[in-house]
Amino acid sequence: MHPAAIRRLSELAPRKIVYVSCNPEALAEELPQFRDYQLGSVALFDMFPQTPHFEAVVELTPRSPVAPGKVPFIEMPQVNPGQDPGARQHPQTHVMRLTTNPGLENVVVEETRRLFPTARLTPRPGGIQAQVLFEYEIDKPVQSEQASGEWVVKRLQGLGAVHRVISHLCHFTVGRDSETPAHIAERLSELEVPGLAAADSFRVTTERTGNQEFRSELVQRAVGAMLVRRYDKPVKLDEPALELRVDVLERHCLVGVDHGPAAPPHRQARVFQPRITLNSVVAYAMLHVTGLLRNREADITLLDPFLGSGTILVEAGAQLPNAALHGIEIDPTTAAGARTNIEAAGLTHRTTIQRADARLLSQRVAADSIDCIVTNPPFGVRMGKNTDFGALYRDLLREFSVVLRPNATVALLVGKRRYLFLESIQARSDFELCGSTLIETAGVFPELFVLRYHS
Numbered sequence: 001m002h003p004a005a006i007r008r009l010s011e012l013a014p015r016k017i018v019y020v021s022c023n024p025e026a027l028a029e030e031l032p033q034f035r036d037y038q039l040g041s042v043a044l045f046d047m048f049p050q051t052p053h054f055e056a057v058v059e060l061t062p063r064s065p066v067a068p069g070k071v072p073f074i075e076m077p078q079v080n081p082g083q084d085p086g087a088r089q090h091p092q093t094h095v096m097r098l099t100t101n102p103g104l105e106n107v108v109v110e111e112t113r114r115l116f117p118t119a120r121l122t123p124r125p126g127g128i129q130a131q132v133l134f135e136y137e138i139d140k141p142v143q144s145e146q147a148s149g150e151w152v153v154k155r156l157q158g159l160g161a162v163h164r165v166i167s168h169l170c171h172f173t174v175g176r177d178s179e180t181p182a183h184i185a186e187r188l189s190e191l192e193v194p195g196l197a198a199a200d201s202f203r204v205t206t207e208r209t210g211n212q213e214f215r216s217e218l219v220q221r222a223v224g225a226m227l228v229r230r231y232d233k234p235v236k237l238d239e240p241a242l243e244l245r246v247d248v249l250e251r252h253c254l255v256g257v258d259h260g261p262a263a264p265p266h267r268q269a270r271v272f273q274p275r276i277t278l279n280s281v282v283a284y285a286m287l288h289v290t291g292l293l294r295n296r297e298a299d300i301t302l303l304d305p306f307l308g309s310g311t312i313l314v315e316a317g318a319q320l321p322n323a324a325l326h327g328i329e330i331d332p333t334t335a336a337g338a339r340t341n342i343e344a345a346g347l348t349h350r351t352t353i354q355r356a357d358a359r360l361l362s363q364r365v366a367a368d369s370i371d372c373i374v375t376n377p378p379f380g381v382r383m384g385k386n387t388d389f390g391a392l393y394r395d396l397l398r399e400f401s402v403v404l405r406p407n408a409t410v411a412l413l414v415g416k417r418r419y420l421f422l423e424s425i426q427a428r429s430d431f432e433l434c435g436s437t438l439i440e441t442a443g444v445f446p447e448l449f450v451l452r453y454h455s
């Protein structure tokens, strides 16, 4: 089933889904994508005796019941953006929307909570993926730097698991068929956009998920034209002074001022970016789930045996100032590219890169020398049908067990055939499965597994 179909089915929020499949392997891949549903029952039916075919029937029920056909309610406080900040009364609430990859919402919550212990954080408000709602109340005079919106935004932009920080302005539900870009523009015709009166230029950006009849550009154009009339400011597509987000996510329209990508210098410095490059936000989340970021100053040794362009090591280097970093990569061009990225990030002095096969890792890396493996083996999307993933995972676990120290952690992404990976772990007694979460990155749905190694 196409991921968009799974999203749409989940959004319709039926009380029960009965999924009949003649391909149990595909079914096993897809079931975790029904995030809000749990397995009720499973049965196999031999509909065509004397043939190798059978039907798998699964019953899925909601994890927390939602009335059928109802759009989940997003509890978002009213913001009065037109008010002059100097005239605001205390307490003052900053309401922001933080975006991330689907599946990493809880990483954002945990990371943000450390910086803002009193903030109210809602992962996936109204069931919308890849969003975290941040509400932070400050009871200080606005003159204090720590009460200013800019200070809050700047700190949020430093978060590793966040793509964008958006000051939330308003939210409304988009009707199923009747809503058009013109209606959306009309509903926003009274909206005060803070900062737009003083800005030289602006642009409207729309992210859209769901099966609306219209395209994102039409929303951008309709809302943009309305704001040009109201504010008499020009639209500038490249580097505008202000960016208004009008996102239509399933049946929600979420509007806010986008403060731009959270892009720390080590992420901008990357020179070599092949197609396989992992998103830095995902790399950060992988480091986060290992628990390593709780003690950033520790002297540890971290290995990525499927180095690619080196995203994981670059992120680890920035987050863990005392870590020794090792990378293994089989492809010579990619290994050379990774070296350039490591150099651009200023990490050459504490990084080694070897051209080798990860399946023979123990020939290159000393036994009992690694505290943590964080890696992104090929997902299998472009690998031939005959690739033996069972053998790959078995080989990797065998090699990991040689180089890892007792109590070491492993975080890795597994694309297709995650059940083969689980079988490989179950076949061993030295790896404990600590947790897993399904994520979305670049249109694929790998699962992020965390293991602990016990010798």
Ligand SMILES: C[S@@+](CC[C@H](N)C(=O)[O-])C[C@H]1O[C@@H](n2cnc3c(N)ncnc32)[C@H](O)[C@@H]1O
Pocket: 276, 277, 278, 279, 305, 306, 307, 308, 309, 310, 311, 312, 328, 329, 330, 331, 334, 356, 357, 358, 359, 376, 377, 378, 379
């Ligand atoms: C999914 S990519 C890793 C992407 C990386 N995280 C990045 O951000 O660029 C997997 C990498 O593993 C490499 N690779 C594939 N099989 C390998 C093997 N047996 N040993 C070592 N590297 C391998 C591929 O050449 C590719 O660069």
